[in-house]
Amino acid sequence: MKRTAIKRKEKYQELDGVLEKYKGRKGVLIKALSEAQEMYGFLSREVLIHIACELDVPLSEVTSVVSFYSLFKTEPSGRCHIEICSGTACYVKGMQDLLETLEEEINIKPGEVTGDGRFGLSTVNCVGACSAAPVVKIGDELIGDVDSKRLKQLLGKYGHD
Amino acid sequence: MINLMTGLKERVAGTKPRERHLLLCGGVPCLSLGCRQVKEAVMRELDNYKLSGEIELLEAGCIGNCRLGPTLIVYPEGVVYRRLTVENAKEIIEGHVLGGRLLEHLLHRDDLTNEIQRRREDMPFYRKQQRLVLRNCGVIPPHIESYMSNQGYAALAKALTELSPGQVIEEILRSGLRGRGGGGFPTGRKWQAAREAEGPRKYVICNGDEGDPGAFMDRSIMEGDPHSVLEGMILAGYAVGAGQGYIYVRAEYPLAVRRLEDAIAEARKALLLGNNILRQGFSFDVEIRVGAGAFVCGEETALISSVEGTRGDPSPRPPFPVSKGVWGCPTVINNVETLANIPPIILNGGEWFSRIGTESSKGTKVFALAGKIRHSGLVEVPMGTTLREVIFEIAGGIPDNKEFKAAQTGGPSGGCLTTGHLDLPLDYESLREAGSIIGSGGLIVMDEDTCMVDVARYFSGFNRQESCGKCTTCRIGTKRMLEILEKIAGGRGTEEDLARLESLAELLRNASLCGLGRSAPNPVLSTLRHFRDEYLAHIREKRCPAGVCPDLTRHVIREERCRGCGLCHNICPAGAISKEGRTFRIDPDKCVDCSACVRECPFEAVRGRKRRKELTRA
Numbered sequence: 001m002k003r004t005a006i007k008r009k010e011k012y013q014e015l016d017g018v019l020e021k022y023k024g025r026k027g028v029l030i031k032a033l034s035e036a037q038e039m040y041g042f043l044s045r046e047v048l049i050h051i052a053c054e055l056d057v058p059l060s061e062v063t064s065v066v067s068f069y070s071l072f073k074t075e076p077s078g079r080c081h082i083e084i085c086s087g088t089a090c091y092v093k094g095m096q097d098l099l100e101t102l103e104e105e106i107n108i109k110p111g112e113v114t115g116d117g118r119f120g121l122s123t124v125n126c127v128g129a130c131s132a133a134p135v136v137k138i139g140d141e142l143i144g145d146v147d148s149k150r151l152k153q154l155l156g157k158y159g160h161d
Numbered sequence: 162m163i164n165l166m167t168g169l170k171e172r173v174a175g176t177k178p179r180e181r182h183l184l185l186c187g188g189v190p191c192l193s194l195g196c197r198q199v200k201e202a203v204m205r206e207l208d209n210y211k212l213s214g215e216i217e218l219l220e221a222g223c224i225g226n227c228r229l230g231p232t233l234i235v236y237p238e239g240v241v242y243r244r245l246t247v248e249n250a251k252e253i254i255e256g257h258v259l260g261g262r263l264l265e266h267l268l269h270r271d272d273l274t275n276e277i278q279r280r281r282e283d284m285p286f287y288r289k290q291q292r293l294v295l296r297n298c299g300v301i302p303p304h305i306e307s308y309m310s311n312q313g314y315a316a317l318a319k320a321l322t323e324l325s326p327g328q329v330i331e332e333i334l335r336s337g338l339r340g341r342g343g344g345g346f347p348t349g350r351k352w353q354a355a356r357e358a359e360g361p362r363k364y365v366i367c368n369g370d371e372g373d374p375g376a377f378m379d380r381s382i383m384e385g386d387p388h389s390v391l392e393g394m395i396l397a398g399y400a401v402g403a404g405q406g407y408i409y410v411r412a413e414y415p416l417a418v419r420r421l422e423d424a425i426a427e428a429r430k431a432l433l434l435g436n437n438i439l440r441q442g443f444s445f446d447v448e449i450r451v452g453a454g455a456f457v458c459g460e461e462t463a464l465i466s467s468v469e470g471t472r473g474d475p476s477p478r479p480p481f482p483v484s485k486g487v488w489g490c491p492t493v494i495n496n497v498e499t500l501a502n503i504p505p506i507i508l509n510g511g512e513w514f515s516r517i518g519t520e521s522s523k524g525t526k527v528f529a530l531a532g533k534i535r536h537s538g539l540v541e542v543p544m545g546t547t548l549r550e551v552i553f554e555i556a557g558g559i560p561d562n563k564e565f566k567a568a569q570t571g572g573p574s575g576g577c578l579t580t581g582h583l584d585l586p587l588d589y590e591s592l593r594e595a596g597s598i599i600g601s602g603g604l605i606v607m608d609e610d611t612c613m614v615d616v617a618r619y620f621s622g623f624n625r626q627e628s629c630g631k632c633t634t635c636r637i638g639t640k641r642m643l644e645i646l647e648k649i650a651g652g653r654g655t656e657e658d659l660a661r662l663e664s665l666a667e668l669l670r671n672a673s674l675c676g677l678g679r680s681a682p683n684p685v686l687s688t689l690r691h692f693r694d695e696y697l698a699h700i701r702e703k704r705c706p707a708g709v710c711p712d713l714t715r716h717v718i719r720e721e722r723c724r725g726c727g728l729c730h731n732i733c734p735a736g737a738i739s740k741e742g743r744t745f746r747i748d749p750d751k752c753v754d755c756s757a758c759v760r761e762c763p764f765e766a767v768r769g770r771k772r773r774k775e776l777t778r779a
C-alpha cells in the first residue's frame with residue numbers, strides 16, 4: 001500500500017466502521033455518503049476519494065452523485081447552520097423577509113458562511129411544517145411562525161460558541 | 162383469521178391506555194411551535210403530583226388542526242387545550258386533571274361565533290371531514306399495539322387467510338382507488354400489470370418523497386400512522402408476488418424516517434415482516450431508502466435510479482416500472498396515501514370504498530392546507546367536496562379580513578383555482594379541466610396580497626433549479642421561462658413575452674423527457690389564464706397590483722400598523738411624508754426610495770421597495 005493510502009486509512013478509521021457494512025452491497029452509495037456527511041459535516045475531496053476506494057466505485061461516479069443531490073455539501077458550513085425553508089407556504093408567508101434580515105444582521109446570503117465562521121446559511125425546499133410557516137431550522141431544531149424580530153432573538157441565542 | 166389475530170395480539174400485547182390519559186400532538190408543525198417543551202413541562206407536573214404512574218402521557222402524530230398547536234387532549238372527556246405554553250402545564254394538571262375544572266381560556270373558540278368548542282367533534286374543522294386515511298393520525302400513538310387495537314393488520318390477516326392474490330387485486334379494482342401521488346392511475350390496474358409481468362423477483366416501492374413544497378400529508382401519515390403504510394405495502398407485495406419493499410423518504414423528514422424504522426422493527430418482531438409472515442407462507446421485507454434532496458426523485462423512474470444508489474436521473478417510459486423497475490425487475494410504485502388506503506379497502510371491501518367520492522374519483526383525499534388560511538393543517542374529505550367547503554367551512558376562511566384570491570394545487574406541476582372555482586368539486590377530472598391538478602393534495606391559499614406573476618416566478622425558479630439537466634428541453638426551457646418572468650416582474654416585459662411564454666410552455670409539454678419538464682409550465686399557464694390582467698398591469702402600467710414585485714412597488718405606509726408617531730415624517734429627506742387623518746402617507750411623486758422611513762419606523766409599518774430580486778436557493 002502506498003504511504004498516502006496508509007495515512008488515509010488511519011485518518012478515516014471511524015468512517016471505515018460505517019463503510020464496512022456497505023461493502024459489496026448494491027445501491028448503498030447515497031446512504032454511505034449521507035453517513036459520512038453526518039460524521040464530518042461536509043464531504044471533502046479526500047473523504048470522497050476514500051469512499052470511492054473503499055466501496056470500489058469510480059471517483060467520477062461518487063462525485064456525480066454528490067453533485068446531483070442538493071443535500072450533499074462539499075464545503076464546511078458555519079458552526080451554527082441556519083436553514084430557511086423556501087417551500088410555497090413559507091414563501092407566501094414571507095420567508096424572503098427572513099433572508100433579508102439575515103443579510104442585514106450578519107451579512108450572509110444562502111450558500112455562504114460568515115467571515116468569523118459562526119453562521120452558515122442555506123435554503124431548504126420544504127420541511128413539511130407548512131402550517132407553521134415561515135419555518136427556520138437551526139442545527140437540528142425546527143422553529144415555526146418566525147418573523148424578523150424572532151429571528152434576531154434566535155441569532156442571539158444560537159450565536160454563542 | 163380470528164385465530165391469527167388472537168395469536169398476533171398476544172405477541173404484541175400492550176397495555177391499553179387507561180380511561181384517564183393525556184394525548185399530545187407530536188407532529189412536526191407542533192414540534193416547531195414548542196410541543197416538546199410543553200411535553201416536558203407536563204411530565205414534570207405529573208411527577209410533582211406523583212401521577213406519573215397513573216396517568217399516561219401519549220404522543221400521537223399530527224392531529225391535523227395545526228392552528229391549535231401545541232395541543233393537549235385530556236381523556237376520557239376529550240377536551241382539547243390549544244396553543245399551549247410551558248406555563249400552562251401546571252394549570253392543566255392542577256385545574257383539570259386534579260380539580261376537574263374546565264380551563265376556558267385554553268379552549269378553542271369558534272372563529273365567527275366565539276362559542277367555546279371543547280372537543281374535536283365540536284369543531285367544524287373536524288365535523289365536516291371524513292377521516293379514512295387519517296383514521297389513526299393524531300388519535301393513537303404510532304406504535305403497533307395501538308395500531309392493532311384499531312383494527313390494524315386485520316386486513317393483512319384477512320388477505321393471507323381468506324383471499325388469493327388475485328382476489329386482493331380484484332378488491333382494489335372494484336374500489337376504484339386511483340393513485341394519490343399525482344397521476345391518478347388506477348391502483349388495481351397497476352398491481353395487475355405487475356402481477357402479470359415476468360421477472361426473477363418483484364418489488365414494491367412506497368413513494369414518500371413528497372416533493373411538492375407545500376404538501377405534508379405523506380409526512381404526517383408516515384409519522385403518525387407508519388403501520389398503515391407498512392400494511393398497505395405488505396398487501397401490495399402479497400398481491401403482486403413481491404418479496405422486497407423499499408420506502409423512499411426524503412431526507413428533509415428525519416422524524417418520519419425514525420418512526421418508520423421503529424415501525425419496521427415492531428412489525429418484524431410481530432412476524433408481520435420477514436420470512437413466512439404470520440406463518441402463512443408469504444415472505445416480504447421492507448427497507449428504508451432516504452433521499453438526498455432532489456425533487457425529480459419523486460418521479461418514478463428517477464426514484465428507481467435513486468433507490469439503486471445512483472444519480473436520480475429519469476428515463477423514458479416505456480418500459481414502465483411495472484415491467485422493468487428496480488434492478489430491472491417488475492416494480493409497483495405507489496404513493497404513501499395510496500397505500501394507507503389499502504387496509505380499509507381490504508377489510509371493508511372495494512364496494513364500500515367505491516360508494517365514497519364521485520363517479521370517476523373514489524374515496525377521500527387528504528389536502529394539506531397552508532398559506533393565508535385560518536386553520537392550516539390536514540383536511541380529509543370525500544372526493545368531490547367543493548373548494549368552498551374546504552376553505553371556508555372547514556378551514557375557517559382567510560384571516561385578517563382579507564379577500565380570497567387563489568388556491569394553488571399540485572405545487573410546481575399544478576396550477577391555481579380562483580373565486581370562480583369555489584364551487585368546483587375537487588376531483589381528478591374537474592381540476593384538470595380547470596387547468597390545475599389535484600397533485601399530491603398540497604393546497605396553498607393566497608389572498609389579495611399575493612402577486613400571481615410572483616407566484617409563477619417562484620414555481621418557475623423551483624422547476625429550473627430542480628430540472629436534472631438530462632434533457633435539453635427542460636434544462637434550457639425552464640431557464641428561459643424564468644428569465645421572461647423575471648423580466649415581466651421587473652417591469653421590462655412586453656406583450657410578446659406572454660406569447661413567448663405560451664410557446665415555450667407548448668415545447669416543454671411536448672418534448673421533455675419526464676413529468677417534471679412536461680408539467681413545469683402549468684403554474685405559468687394557469688396564472689396566465691386566470692390572471693392575465695395582472696400580467697398586463699406589470700407590462701403596460703409597470704405596476705404590481707398586489708404590491709409585491711420589488712421593482713414595481715413604491716414605499717407605502719401600512720395603515721393598520723401605523724401608530725401616527727411621525728418619526729418617518731421627521732426623517733424623510735424629501736419631505737414626502739405627511740399626516741393624513743390618524744396615520745401618515747407617502748407621496749409617491751416626491752419619494753426618492755431611500756428607505757430611511759423603513760428603518761426608522763419602530764412598528765414595521767412602512768413597506769419598502771425591496772432590493773431583493775430572485776430568490777436565491779442554495
Ligand SMILES: Cc1cc2nc3c(=O)[nH]c(=O)nc-3n(C[C@H](O)[C@H](O)[C@H](O)COP(=O)(O)O)c2cc1C
Pocket residue numbers: 339340341342343344345346348368369370371372373456457458459460461462494495496497499500601675676677
Ligand atoms: C416531477 C415529478 C415529481 C413527483 N413527485 C412525487 C412525489 O413526491 N410523491 C409521489 O408519490 N409521487 C410523485 N410523482 C408521481 C410518481 O411518478 C408516481 O406516479 C407515483 O408515485 C405513483 O404512485 P400512485 O399511483 O400511488 O400515485 C412525481 C412525478 C413527477 C413527474
